[in-house]
Amino acid sequence: MxxxxxxxxxxxxxxxxxxxxxxxxxxxxxxxxxxxxxxxxxxxxxxxxxxxxxxxxxxxxxxxxxxxxxxxxxxxxxxxxxxxxxxGVRGTLTVGTLSFLGVIDLPALMGRFHREHPAVSVRLATAASDGGSPGLLEALTAGRLDLAFVSIPDSPPSGVRWRDLTAMPLDLVVPASHRLADRNRVALGELAGEAFIDFPSGYGNRAVTDRAFTAAGLRRHVTIEITAIGAGADFVRHGLGVALLPRGSTEPDAGLVSLPVTGADLDWPISLATPGNRARSAAARAFECLVDLHLR
CATH class of the missing domain: 1.10.10.10 (Winged helix-like DNA-binding domain superfamily/Winged helix DNA-binding domain)
Known part of the structure; x- marks a missing residue:
């Protein structure tokens, strides 16, 4: 062979x-x-x-x-x-990523990695194209990814090494004409009956939101499902519903209002996952070290 x-x-x-x-x-x-x-x-x-x-x-x-x-x-x-x-470090590094990583500036991180390791070819796979964090984890364990930024609020699956990096709250985003737009904050119970724009089941922020509503004994109606955070803000802006989106993910906009939500655990975690069933490459280890430096 x-x-x-x-x-x-x-x-x-x-x-x-x-x-x-x-x-x-x-x-x-x-x-x-x-x-x-x-x-x-x-x-x-x-x-x-x-x-x-x-x-x-x-x-x-x-x-x-x-x-x-x-x-x-x-x-x-x-x-x-x-x-x-x-x-030197050579080879190919394939990284899975979410569309928004909060305080993790992925373009800056990739730029620094390229400058320090120019002989490494880097490929990116997005959660939108791979079926959210579960899809990224499946690609990781199958060997198609070297590491991945994911959001899984539950325990990590077997065959995966796991490291929490950061977490950010999900804020309520409503159009400026909404009944809650003039408030400073809103309680979760006040959102019952709203039409929601959210990610499909399996995505990390959807899991966080569903868990919060279930814990509060509230029902929620999702009318539109999206796979990119920016799309959520666009649908909200045009009055098609409200959304719970990571703080800082939407630009200041005259047509949108973001409100903190009280009375619920709405922290959205971001973790770095690496395969537990095989050794990491030198390029993957170098990238992990750079992530640690980036977050200090």
């Missing part, structure tokens, strides 16, 4: 598509197909089930996938060891 064969196999398995795997690897689809065929011939076993709609793993493919990932991780670790002796 060759490393390129394992890389192609992992890409097809994770993307469930030869076309998307080829795009990810920056090669033509025919090369991916030929590489997989050669690997199946080498192992005398069919690894992938191909249908008109998707590509899935056979039992042999499911058995190979974690071993293939471990093999590539071992090669990466070997390269990292040599690079560190030679005074």
């Amino acid at each position: 060759e490393l390129r064969q394992l890389e192609c196999f992992i890409a097809v398995a994770e993307e469930s598509s030869f076309t998307r795997a080829a795009a990810r690897l920056h090669i033509v689809q025919s090369a991916v197909s030929a590489t997989i065929a050669a690997l199946e011939g080498e192992l005398h076993s069919r690894l992938l089930e191909r249908t008109s709609r998707r590509v899935g793993l056979t039992d042999a493919g499911r058995a190979l996938l974690p071993k293939a990932r471990a093999a590539l991780d071992a090669v990466r670790d070997a390269r990292d060891a040599v690079d560190e002796v030679n005074g």
